[in-house]
Every structure is written in C-alpha cells, then in structure tokens.
Amino acid sequence: MNIELAPETLFQVGFLPITNTLLTTWITMVVIVGVAYAATRKISLVPDKPQAILEIVLDWIFDLGVGLSDHIRAKKFFSIVATFFIFIIFANYLGLFPGVGTIGFYTFHGQEEVWVPLIRPMNTDLNATLALALISVAMTHYYAISILGFGAYLGKFFSLNPVFLFVGFLEIIAEFTKLVSLSFRLFGNIFAGEALLVTISSLFAFILPLPFIALELLVGFVQAMIFMMLTLVFMIILSEKATH
Amino acid sequence: MEVLENFGVQPVLLLAQIVNFIILLFLLKKFAYKPIMKVLEERRIKIETGVRQAEEAEKKLMETEVRQKEIISGAEQESSRIIQETKHAVKKLQDETLVETNKKAEEMMDRNKEVLQLEKEKMISEVKIGMAELVAETTKKVVGKTLSQQENERLVRESLKNI
Numbered sequence: 001m002n003i004e005l006a007p008e009t010l011f012q013v014g015f016l017p018i019t020n021t022l023l024t025t026w027i028t029m030v031v032i033v034g035v036a037y038a039a040t041r042k043i044s045l046v047p048d049k050p051q052a053i054l055e056i057v058l059d060w061i062f063d064l065g066v067g068l069s070d071h072i073r074a075k076k077f078f079s080i081v082a083t084f085f086i087f088i089i090f091a092n093y094l095g096l097f098p099g100v101g102t103i104g105f106y107t108f109h110g111q112e113e114v115w116v117p118l119i120r121p122m123n124t125d126l127n128a129t130l131a132l133a134l135i136s137v138a139m140t141h142y143y144a145i146s147i148l149g150f151g152a153y154l155g156k157f158f159s160l161n162p163v164f165l166f167v168g169f170l171e172i173i174a175e176f177t178k179l180v181s182l183s184f185r186l187f188g189n190i191f192a193g194e195a196l197l198v199t200i201s202s203l204f205a206f207i208l209p210l211p212f213i214a215l216e217l218l219v220g221f222v223q224a225m226i227f228m229m230l231t232l233v234f235m236i237i238l239s240e241k242a243t244h
Numbered sequence: 245m246e247v248l249e250n251f252g253v254q255p256v257l258l259l260a261q262i263v264n265f266i267i268l269l270f271l272l273k274k275f276a277y278k279p280i281m282k283v284l285e286e287r288r289i290k291i292e293t294g295v296r297q298a299e300e301a302e303k304k305l306m307e308t309e310v311r312q313k314e315i316i317s318g319a320e321q322e323s324s325r326i327i328q329e330t331k332h333a334v335k336k337l338q339d340e341t342l343v344e345t346n347k348k349a350e351e352m353m354d355r356n357k358e359v360l361q362l363e364k365e366k367m368i369s370e371v372k373i374g375m376a377e378l379v380a381e382t383t384k385k386v387v388g389k390t391l392s393q394q395e396n397e398r399l400v401r402e403s404l405k406n407i
Contacts, residue, residue, distance in 0.1 A: 004252075005250060005251050005252060006250070006251060006252020007252050007257075015256060016256055016257075016260060017254070017256070017257065019252075019257060022257065022260060022261075025261065025264050026264070029264060029267065029268050029271075032268065032271075032272070033268070033271045033272070033275060036271070036272055036275040036276040037275045039276070040275055040276060040279040040280060043279045043280075043283055044283070045283060045286060045287055045290065047283070051280075051283075054276060054280055055280055055283070055284060058276065058277065058280050058281070058284075059284060062281075078277070079269060079272070079273050079277050080269065082272070082277065083265070083268060083269045083272055086272065086276075087265065087268055125252065125257075126248070126251040126252065126253050127252065127253055127254065127257040127258050127260075127261050128261045130253060130258060130261075131258050131259075131261030131262045131264075131265060132261070132265065134258070134262065135262060135265055135266075187251075
C-alpha cells in the first residue's frame with residue numbers, strides 16, 4: 001500500500017484536472033447542503049430534531065464569537081467561521097466511511113502500474129487545506145480593513161517608531177506563517193490519520209482498525225475546531241483597535 | 245516552491261477549492277445561517293415577552309390580593325359599625341315607644357275615669373228624680389188623695405231634703 005502525497009488525477013476536463021480529492025469535495029458539499037436543506041425545510045419556532053441540532057451547533061459557534069469579541073464582530077465573522085467548521089468536520093468524517101481510499105482502479109503512470117483510489121478524503125490534499133488557509137487569512141485582512149479603516153490597518157504593521165516598525169515586520173512574517181501552519185496542520189493530521197488507517201487495515205482489516213477510527217473521529221472534530229477557533233481569534237485580534 | 249509541487253499543489257486546483265468554498269458559503273448562508281439565526285432571534289424575542297408577561301401577571305396578582313384584603317377588612321369594619329348603630333337606634337326607638345305608650349295609656353285611663361264620673365252623676369240624679377216621683381205616687385196611693393200642685397212640690401222638696 002503506497003500513499004501518494006499528491007492527489008491523483010482521475011481525468012481532465014479542459015484545463016481543470018479532476019482529482020479524486022476534488023470529487024470528494026463535491027460529494028461533501030452536496031451532503032452538507034442536503035443536510036442543511038433537510039434541517040431548515042420545515043423551519044419553525046418549535047424545532048424538530050434536525051433543526052434543533054443545527055441550531056445548537058450554529059448557536060455554539062456564534063456564542064464563541066460573542067464571548068471573544070462583541071456582538072457586531074461575531075455577526076460579521078460568523079458565516080465564514082461556521083462554514084470552516086462545518087466544511088472541515090463533514091469532510092473529515094466522510095473520509096472515515098468505508099470505500100474511501102479503498103475503492104479505486106489501477107492505471108499506468110508512465111511505465112509502472114499505480115493504484116488510484118476513486119475517493120480520497122478532501123483534507124489529504126494540500127490544495128484543499130491551502131485554499132481554506134488562503135481564504136482564512138485573506139478574510140482576516142479584509143475584515144480588519146473594513147472594521148478599522150485602511151489607515152489604522154496599515155498602522156498595525158508600519159510605524160515611525162523603529163521598535164514598533166520591527167514588531168510590524170515580524171507580524172507581516174507571522175501572517176505568512178499563519179498560512180503555512182493552518183494549511184499544513186490540517187493536511188498533516190488528516191493525511192497521517194488516513195495513512196494510519198490504510199496501514200492498519202492492510203495489516204488486519206477486521207476489528208483492529210476500530211480504535212483508530214474512534215481516534216480519527218476525535219481528530220476530525222479537533223482539527224475542525226482548531227481551524228475555526230484560530231481563524232476566529234486571528235480575525236478578532238487583527239480587527240482589534242490598536243492600543244499602542 | 246518545489247515543496248508545493250511535491251504536495252501536488254496546482255494553481256487551478258487551488259482556485260477550484262476556493263470556488264468550492266465560496267459556493268458552499270453562499271449555499272449555507274441561504275439554507276442554514278439565515279433561517280436558523282432568524283428563528284433563534286424570533287424565539288429569543290418570544291421568550292423575552294413571555295417572561296415579561298408572566299412577571300407582570302404575578303405583580304398584578306399580588307396587587308389584587310392586597311386590595312382584596314383591604315376591601316374585606318374595610319367591609320368587616322363597616323358591617324360591625326352598621327350593626328352597632330342599628331342596635332343603638334333600636335334601643336332608642338324602644339325606649340321612646342315605651343314612654344309614649346305609657347303616656348297614652350294614662351291619658352286613656354284619665355278620660356275613662358271622667359266619663360265614668362259623669363255617667364255616675366247622671367245616674368244618681370236620674371235615680372233621685374225617679375225616687376221622688378215614686379215616693380209621690382206611693383204617698384198619693386197611701387194618702388188616697390191627690391195633693392195639690394203646691395203640696396206636691398213641697399212634699400217632693402221635703403222628701404228630697406230628707407234623703
């Protein structure tokens with residue numbers, strides 16, 4: 001069993017290579033929208049079970065924002081942050097379903113024959129996690145500018161005081177570090193989990209992988225939570241009015 | 245950048261994933277965030293008004309209870325006062341009536357006495373006259389002759405004197 005770092009291309013549509021992770025992404029999106037639609041189809045003041053569960057999750061995420069900042073900013077950041085959480089946790093959990101990574105076909109890559117899984121967990125592709133991280137950082141800066149104004153935003157990084165100028169320079173580097181840490185943390189955790197499950201399953205496919213699947217359930221939640229919390233905290237910190 | 249290539253990062257795929265996220269964001273906004281947040285807000289408002297109304301109702305109930313007690317105690321005082329007054333009035337009336345009745349009875353008795361006295365006197369004089377005539381008649385029969393007018397009158401006067 002050999003696991004490639006890069007996602008495998010299934011086929012090519014024009015300039016866009018359809019990779020197995022891209023396919024999984026689309027399936028995940030369909031599932032999420034389906035669940036959301038089912039939960040809010042018959043929306044009412046007295047909620048049925050799906051609506052109540054969705055309410056609990058969204059209310060919890062909203063309260064996180066309110067607890068860390070204020071009502072106005074929590075409302076502003078809410079939809080981005082909630083989408084991160086829902087998208088990542090669904091993608092991680094759908095990756096644990098049987099068939100993911102195991103249904104596939106052999107194809108010739110040049111001379112050698114290689115195994116290509118049809119469905120591969122979304123977050124085992126750095127394209128996906130890097131895209132999420134880019135959106136996270138970009139939106140963080142967008143919100144900072146829209147809340148503070150462009151002048152105050154620039155003042156966070158540039159200053160006439162040499163000490164603060166140096167600090168600002170470090171903060172610019174930190175912005176790029178965010179990009180790397182957000183994307184590689186999520187990718188690394190999920191990729192390692194998937195590799196672990198594949199390895200264990202290839203050793204002995206019955207019962208033995210169960211504790212690891214339970215572990216992956218935990219990891220899947222924690223990673224979604226971390227990505228959401230970090231994004232929320234970065235947004236709040238950068239949109240905070242400067243005190244120095 | 246070679247690292248990124250090793251991980252299979254391609255600008256096209258990156259863009260595709262960003263587009264995927266944006267699509268999902270808008271769909272979730274439409275199907276999840278907006279309706280759920282609206283319904284949460286509606287429920288919050290409804291609970292708020294419900295709690296406020298319950299508090300108001302409780303306050304009103306307390307006020308009513310206090311007023312009820314006030315009314316009852318007031319009514320009790322009023323009723324005992326009325327009873328007391330009525331007792332007094334009745335007693336006074338009784339006394340007055342008694343006095344008046346006594347007076348009337350006395351008056352009646354007095355009148356009766358007078359009438360009786362008059363009656364008695366009348367009877368006595370009548371009897372006197374009747375007796376005189378009777379004596380005269382008897383004397384006539386005994387004497388056997390009719391007395392003259394003057395003698396008759398003298399006799400009557402004499403006998404009247406002797407009675």
